[in-house]
Amino acid sequence: MFALEASTIFTPTKILKDTYIIVSDGKVVKLTKTLPTNVDKIDSYESCIVAPGFVDIHTHGGFGVDIMYSCTNDIKKFIEKLPNTGVTSFVPSTVTDSFESLKRFSEKFSSIKYVKGSEVIGIHFEGPYINIEMAGAQSKDHIRCPSVEEVKVLSGFFNHIKKRVTLAPELEGGIDFIKALKGLNIITSIGHTCASYQQTIQAFSAGARLVTHIFNGMKPFHHREPGVVGAALNCPNVYAETILDLIHLHPATVELVYRCKGSKRMVLVTDAIAGAGLDDGTFKLGPMGIIVKDGISRLSDGTLAGSTLTMDKAVKNAVKIGIPLIKVLEMATLTPCKAMMVEGKGYIREGNDADLIVLDKNLNVISTYIKGEKFFSN
Ligand SMILES: [Zn+2]
Structure with a gap:
C-alpha cells in the first residue's frame, strides 16, 4: 500500500x-x-x-509501429511506450481490409498476453463498411456492405473487451446492422460516411452512440442538409471524437464542438499512425503509404491520413484554445471511458x-x- x-x-x-x-x-x-x-x-x-490516465479510444499506432500490420514484438513495444504519453488504456483501431486480413489481425492481436504497459480496453474496427466517397486513408479495394456474420467472427476474438465498429449507415442494410450489433453488445460509431441528417438520426435511434472523428470523413455542415455533423452536434446523448492536432480541425471548429457537446460528450482521440512520437518520415497506415512532413500525415495525393498526435499534446492543444483544464482532462479520461461503456477507469x-x-x-x-x-x- x-x-x-x-x-x-x-x-x-x-x-x-x-x-x-x-x-x-x-x-x-x-x-x-x-x-x-x-x-x-x-x-x-x-x-x-x-x-486519471489518458484513455485513447482511437489509435492505429505510434513509435514506428502499425498496430494492424506490425509483428507481435513491435506491438508489445508500442504498448510499453504508450505510458510515456500519459495513456494508461487504449482502443486499437484497424483499417479497411479483406475479411481474411482482419481475421489474421484479430487472431494475432488477441493472442498477445502479459505486456507491461497501457491496457487494451477495447477494439475498434474502422470500416470496412464505409462509404467509398469518404474513404480518406482507408483502402478502397475492400470497402463493402455491412456483414453481421463477419463482425461476429472478428469480435469473437475479443470476448473480454469492448467492441466497436465504424459504419456508414447509408450503406445497404446499415440500420439493421446497427440494431444487430446493439443486440450483440457491440458499439456502432458513425464515420467515413455521406449520410444525411435524417439517415444519421435514424442511425442514432437504432443504437449508434458515437461519431468517429467529427467533421473528418463526412460531408461538411450545410444549412439545408446538416448531415452527420449537424445530427451529432444536435443530439445531446451522442459522443463525438475530436482530433485535436489543430490540423484536422480549425480551433474555432473545436470550440464549436465543445460548445455543443460539452466535456461529457466530446472525446479527445489521436487517430495516431505509426509516425506518431517520431520525426518526419515515410510510414504505413495499413496497406497505404504515408508521408509525414512537418508532423502532418498524408497519402501521396495529399489526403490527411490519421495524425501524429499524442494524447498529452492533444490535451495541451485543447488548453491552448481556451477550454478549461478540468474540462479537457475529463474529455481525455472519463468521457472516452463512458463512450466505450468501460467502467472502473477514467475517474479517481x-x-x-x-x-x-x-x-x-x-x-x-x-x-x-x-x-x-x-x-x-x-
Ligand atoms: Zn482512424
Missing part, C-alpha cells in the same frame, strides 16, 4: 487539494486528508497535478483502477501509474 501526494488532484470532474490517494493491489482504496499509518511509501509530487475514486498520471504545471507527463504500478517517470 502506498500514498500518492500532489498539490492538486483532478478526479477529473472535481479538484481536490491536500489529499492523499491511497493505492493498494492496483486500486484506489481511499482519498484522504490524513495519511494512514500503514502506508509503505509516499510518492510525493510538489507543484504537480494528478489526474475508491474501488477504481489506480491508473494515474502526474503532470507538471506545463502539462508535461512526469509519471504514469497503471493499476498502481509506476511505468514512466521523467
Whole structure:
C-alpha cells in the first residue's frame, strides 16, 4: 500500500487539494486528508497535478509501429511506450481490409498476453463498411456492405473487451446492422460516411452512440442538409471524437464542438499512425503509404491520413484554445471511458483502477501509474 501526494488532484470532474490517494493491489482504496499509518511509501509530487490516465479510444499506432500490420514484438513495444504519453488504456483501431486480413489481425492481436504497459480496453474496427466517397486513408479495394456474420467472427476474438465498429449507415442494410450489433453488445460509431441528417438520426435511434472523428470523413455542415455533423452536434446523448492536432480541425471548429457537446460528450482521440512520437518520415497506415512532413500525415495525393498526435499534446492543444483544464482532462479520461461503456477507469475514486498520471504545471507527463504500478517517470 502506498500514498500518492500532489498539490492538486483532478478526479477529473472535481479538484481536490491536500489529499492523499491511497493505492493498494492496483486500486484506489481511499482519498484522504490524513495519511494512514500503514502506508509503505509516499510518492510525493510538489507543484504537480494528478489526474486519471489518458484513455485513447482511437489509435492505429505510434513509435514506428502499425498496430494492424506490425509483428507481435513491435506491438508489445508500442504498448510499453504508450505510458510515456500519459495513456494508461487504449482502443486499437484497424483499417479497411479483406475479411481474411482482419481475421489474421484479430487472431494475432488477441493472442498477445502479459505486456507491461497501457491496457487494451477495447477494439475498434474502422470500416470496412464505409462509404467509398469518404474513404480518406482507408483502402478502397475492400470497402463493402455491412456483414453481421463477419463482425461476429472478428469480435469473437475479443470476448473480454469492448467492441466497436465504424459504419456508414447509408450503406445497404446499415440500420439493421446497427440494431444487430446493439443486440450483440457491440458499439456502432458513425464515420467515413455521406449520410444525411435524417439517415444519421435514424442511425442514432437504432443504437449508434458515437461519431468517429467529427467533421473528418463526412460531408461538411450545410444549412439545408446538416448531415452527420449537424445530427451529432444536435443530439445531446451522442459522443463525438475530436482530433485535436489543430490540423484536422480549425480551433474555432473545436470550440464549436465543445460548445455543443460539452466535456461529457466530446472525446479527445489521436487517430495516431505509426509516425506518431517520431520525426518526419515515410510510414504505413495499413496497406497505404504515408508521408509525414512537418508532423502532418498524408497519402501521396495529399489526403490527411490519421495524425501524429499524442494524447498529452492533444490535451495541451485543447488548453491552448481556451477550454478549461478540468474540462479537457475529463474529455481525455472519463468521457472516452463512458463512450466505450468501460467502467472502473477514467475517474479517481475508491474501488477504481489506480491508473494515474502526474503532470507538471506545463502539462508535461512526469509519471504514469497503471493499476498502481509506476511505468514512466521523467
Ligand atoms: Zn482512424
